[in-house]
Amino acid sequence: MNNYTPPYKITSKILKLSTQISEELTKLQFSSITKVNPMLRKKNRIKTLAGTLEIEGNFLGEEKITSIIDGKKVLGSVKELAEVQGAIKAYDKLESYRYDELDDLLLAHKILMDEILTTAGSFRSVNVQVGEHIAPQPSMVSDLMTDLFTWLKNSDEHMLLKSCIFHYEFEFIHPFSDGNGRIGRLWQSVILNSYNPLFSLLPTESIVRDHQEEYYKAIENSTEQGESTPFIEFMLEMILESMQNIKNVNVPNSVPKNVPIKRLDKIIEIISENRAITIAELASLLDVTDKTIKRDIAKLKEQHRLTRVGSLKSGHWEIVHE
Structure with a gap:
């Protein structure tokens, strides 16, 4: 099974979106936004954390997450606070994970879910069903994940597409008893960051949160079609929107004065x-x-x-x- 390739098609929509993203990437590279701006990086990281957690029903929000990062005490349930702490720690290591190493993904899950799951960092041993989708048997998970990472490491497909295909296939396998959505979104960001570090500036997860129903629908449509094509199209749209939005943020005063007019x-x-x-x-x-x-x-x-x-x-x- 080492020659496993996830099923997908390259549509004209995928080609068009990929070209637009490449163009935006070129513009961003020459933009003042990309000069190291810790304030902007922190602001977008907080948006990312709030976005990925809200998709899973944790609504502590940007303000409280900011307070937690700044070491202040905030009100929230034990589980909510543990989810935020886990997400902060998992995303803090985004730049150091090796995108094509399964052990690093298991480590990320361990960090993310350590205070919530006794099985954090280990594949599930139970059957799971998500909506209509019955995930593969627990006995198959380890082999499926090994095959997926072998493909991720060896495929010569464009990294942009690989990040989307991986995200869908990961959600289909649903390898953990909890935290799959958060890890799937984190790992797509890890893959994108390894392609170009500019992607770590983008709060794509918060854009996905704004289109949450479409996100689940894209996963559902891909499962029905037996290939990740609808999901690739959807995620490329989300990436493009997050790139277009970041160019026009209100950059803090500490940035040089040649910043474009708001x-x-x-x-x-x-x-x-x-x-x-x-x-x-x-x-x-x-x-x-x-x-x-x-x-x-x-x-x-x-x-x-x-x-x-x-x-x-x-x-x-x-x-x-x-």
Whole structure:
């Protein structure tokens, strides 16, 4: 079984998204955001932790996670606090895990779940069912994981795709009695980081959290089709969205002054020149998704800086002057 290859197809959508991600990566490499900025790195790591934990029903949130990292006491159940501590420790080692070593993944699970599971760091010995999916028998798990890591180490597929394929196959095998979702998302980040360290700056897990139903649906669709193609397409979209979002964050004052104007200000500037501009046109100009522009417009309205006169189709924007 050493020649095992997980089933998937390369679709035109996968090719298009991969190209867009490569282009974003090139832009990020020349962006001021990528200059080592500990504040931004910490902020995005906290977003990542909150995102991956919220998917599993832990809603302590960014504020409390920040306090825990800063050594402050926070209120929460013993399990909630143990989950946060485990996630902080597991992600702290993200850059040191070897992406193609099964022992390192077992170590990550041990660190993540040590205070929650007596079997942390060991494969499950019980049957599990996730929704409609009955995971492979416990006796098969060790061989399946060995085959998956052999493929991960030896395949010449692009690392971007390998990270998505691995994530799906890992969830299908469901090798642990608990913590599979968190480890699957962490390990995709580990694989991406080994391809390009810029990926460790991206809070992709928080974007997945925002699309949680679609995440589970993509896993379900892949299982129904017997291949990871729908899941690869979904995760590439999430990676692309997290890259587009990071370019436009409000970077702290400690960063050099050549940081681009904040995106909200840029939107106001563009609208002042063209009050009939559409959301799609704004998204294209600013190189972000329509969804991101809609969120920004909502923020500008909240801040009483922008209003809409008439319908989206035939109306126009009005800038509110204080």
